[in-house]
Amino acid sequence: MAVNLHGRSLLTLKHYTRDEILYLLDLADRVKAERRRGDVHQRFRGKTIALLFEKLSTRTRCAFETAFGEEGGHPVFLSSNDIHLGVKETVEDTARVLGRMFDAIEFRGFDQRTVEALAQYAGVPVYNGLTDLYHPTQVLADLQTLRETTGTLIGKTITYMGDGRNNVARSLMIGCARVGTNFTVVAPESLQPDPESVDECREIAAKSGSGIVVTAAPEEALPGSDAVYTDVWVSMGEEKKSSERMQLLAPYRVTADAMRATGNPQAVFLHCLPAVRGNEVTDEVMDGPQSRIWDQAENRKHTIKALMIATLLA
Ligand code: CP
Ligand code: NVA
Numbered sequence: 001m002a003v004n005l006h007g008r009s010l011l012t013l014k015h016y017t018r019d020e021i022l023y024l025l026d027l028a029d030r031v032k033a034e035r036r037r038g039d040v041h042q043r044f045r046g047k048t049i050a051l052l053f054e055k056l057s058t059r060t061r062c063a064f065e066t067a068f069g070e071e072g073g074h075p076v077f078l079s080s081n082d083i084h085l086g087v088k089e090t091v092e093d094t095a096r097v098l099g100r101m102f103d104a105i106e107f108r109g110f111d112q113r114t115v116e117a118l119a120q121y122a123g124v125p126v127y128n129g130l131t132d133l134y135h136p137t138q139v140l141a142d143l144q145t146l147r148e149t150t151g152t153l154i155g156k157t158i159t160y161m162g163d164g165r166n167n168v169a170r171s172l173m174i175g176c177a178r179v180g181t182n183f184t185v186v187a188p189e190s191l192q193p194d195p196e197s198v199d200e201c202r203e204i205a206a207k208s209g210s211g212i213v214v215t216a217a218p219e220e221a222l223p224g225s226d227a228v229y230t231d232v233w234v235s236m237g238e239e240k241k242s243s244e245r246m247q248l249l250a251p252y253r254v255t256a257d258a259m260r261a262t263g264n265p266q267a268v269f270l271h272c273l274p275a276v277r278g279n280e281v282t283d284e285v286m287d288g289p290q291s292r293i294w295d296q297a298e299n300r301k302h303t304i305k306a307l308m309i310a311t312l313l314a
Helices: 018-037 059-069 091-101 112-122 136-150 167-179 195-208 239-252 256-261 293-312
Strands: 048-053 074-079 104-108 126-128 157-161 182-186 212-215 227-230 268-271
Touching: 018 136, 018 167, 018 293, 048 059, 048 091, 059 074, 059 104, 059 136, 059 293, 091 104, 091 112, 104 112, 104 293, 112 126, 126 136, 126 293, 136 167, 136 227, 136 268, 136 293, 157 167, 167 182, 167 195, 167 212, 182 195, 195 212, 268 293
Parallel strands: 048 074, 048 104, 104 126, 157 182, 157 227, 182 212, 227 268
Antiparallel strands: none
16 A cells, blocks of 8 residues: 555654655655755745754754755744743643644654644644654664665664663664564663563564564674664763763773674664764774764754655645
């Protein structure tokens, strides 16, 4: 059946099928190629998007703003200092108002329930630009980047080293399970993904023929990896946990030795960024020949543009 995403929100990749994700990745490849050729379109002409940010952002904000703006749309950036969201006015009421003025809404913030309430009451597509629980638009870029390097997602293995229970790890586990990519999390026990999420993803993975492995031992996890992925040890909003995390996660730093331990000279290094160099990854790996992090950052824009085209245009 043909994929039709018109009018859909993206709150978590759990709501998207394998075919829908692959459709977005194919479209992202096409808009990336257009941009490289200098093909200019005005697909969002006459449209507006509200970009709501409770947390800081470089890539996500810039990806939404430039992808929408260069296609003739009008993005409006609103930080929590600018609007009443949840303060004085309920999220539901703000959603109703924004839905009357904008064609779409992006939200980055703390509580997943906020983005869900926006989607429920706005009546326009709402995109999750990161919450404490999920970061689905990131994973579209991660999968596009992996597929660009390996040619296929099926049967490849991403090994995620670090804080295995954060928004990026959780979303990546869902995305991989959907598209048939094996996903290994290597993290100390207290920072492994919660068993419910793992079980849920194992069920999804069983249908796509991939597997999910959770371990505390890098030497078990790394051999055979096609990509080694990490994220910051302390996510936004968790700053108080900083010193505890440094201790817990020091053995899980991605170093040149860790890349060698894959036994795969073609293995790539991925990071959603921003990175704290010297914590979760060394400079040598960030700047080394296996690193694909700048492609990955660029692909945020192409995948986000693809998502907006697919959900906003008839
Ligand atoms: N990867 C990512 O979401 O980056 P920003 O926090 O800069 O948006
Ligand atoms: N896990 C990180 C991702 C940043 C893009 C955070 O939530 O801060």
